[in-house]
Amino acid sequence: MTSSQLEGAATTTQVAKDMLRSGRQPRDYGERMIYNNYVVMRELKRWLDKPLTPSSIFEIHRKLTEGTLENPDCAGRFRLPTEDIVIEDERGRVLHIPPHADELAQRLQALCDFANESDDGEHFIHPVVRAIIIHFQIGYDHPFVDGNGRTARTLFYWSMLRSGFWMAEYLSISSILRKAPAQYVRSYLYTETDEGDTTYFVSHQLDVILEAIEGVHQYILRKQREQSAAAALLKPGSRLAQQINHRQRAILLNAMKNPGKRFTIEMHRKSHGTSYQTARTDLLGLVDGGFMNQSREGKAFVFFAVEGLQKKLNS
Structure with missing residues (x-):
């Protein structure tokens, strides 16, 4: 780039x-x-x-x-x-x-x-x-x-x-x-x-x-910090840990870091090397959980974080 x-x-x-x-x-x-x-x-x-x-x-x-x-x-x-x-x-x-x-x-x-x-x-x-x-x-x-x-x-x-x-x-x-x-x-x-x-x-x-x-070293440190933050969000026994998986966690962290960012099923599938159906299930699961909204742009569905995502996660 x-x-x-x-x-x-x-x-x-x-x-x-x-x-x-x-x-x-x-x-x-x-x-x-x-x-x-x-x-x-x-x-x-x-x-x-x-x-x-x-x-x-x-x-x-x-x-x-x-x-x-x-x-x-x-x-x-x-x-x-x-x-x-x-x-x-x-x-x-x-x-x-x-x-x-x-x-x-x-x-x-x-x-x-x-x-x-x-x-x-x-x-x-x-x-x-x-x-x-x-x-x-x-x-x-x-x-x-x-x-x-x-x-x-x-x-x-x-x-x-x-x-x-x-x-x-x-x-x-x-x-x-x-x-x-x-x-x-x-x-x-x-x-x-x-x-x-x-x-x-x-x-x-x-x-x-x-x-x-x-x-590169700074990037690795930043990713390690993000993983630590994700681990804190999914600490054992928390209600959130029972609702989302590691791929969904990555989406939420990405959304918090990039407010207003749009996500697609194909984008999520490529990022995590998973199937289309699994990527679709991940994103729809976040919609059902109240973490993301869904809309359509052309023929594709797009997903974006709800307002006040950080506050919602912290609560």
Whole structure:
């Protein structure tokens, strides 16, 4: 989500989460960007045992940009000599001129060769640094008309996961980059103006990764606190414990955290990996218990918390 938002997707995180959980199709440009990113991140694992090739990068780019480009024919191919671009700031000042289109095939093949090198070779490069350099090079070369940033960050994750850093699947570097995009841009500029010394970019990205790891730890702590709160609501012998199960408890906690949020049967089914009938029974049970209301939007039923839910639960 944040990788797309970094590139201009205006969809809010909550709306994007609801879209992905409910399984509905994207409604606009921003949602399509997020949906494409989601699909590609889910598919990365099928590329982990294969060497990186220009063809696989084209496939990744095509999936990332499907339905988001002004010219759909630009997906999954190099930019053409007539499509040479420059990177400018908001004032129109030129910050970076990527290599000419005629050089892109050779440069991308060299990048693939670098990405596929063994980490135990004669010239050792730490796999995290290798992943960061892959990220840098796609952004620097700008081989595509659009979608270069999303492709670069996706290949970073591919390289990290391929090297055994399984926790990378749960790290959101884009959420960190989004908070300080100017630092992201400067790390490229410092490298370019200092004879291609990528130390600037590597240092910046290492800081980003560390902050993203801390974000995961904070997320885990937050979830643990939520579980403790849920356990308190369902303490043995309480009347509430006899009325709801752990999935219904998760819904109520989610509703308290996100006032006004709508829930659907399909969203609940996907979140908990259960059957449609079980998800339906869970939500209708909360309606019968007086915790949620039910209405219809189009063909789907939607559920939302009653007013004063927290007070009702506490009582």
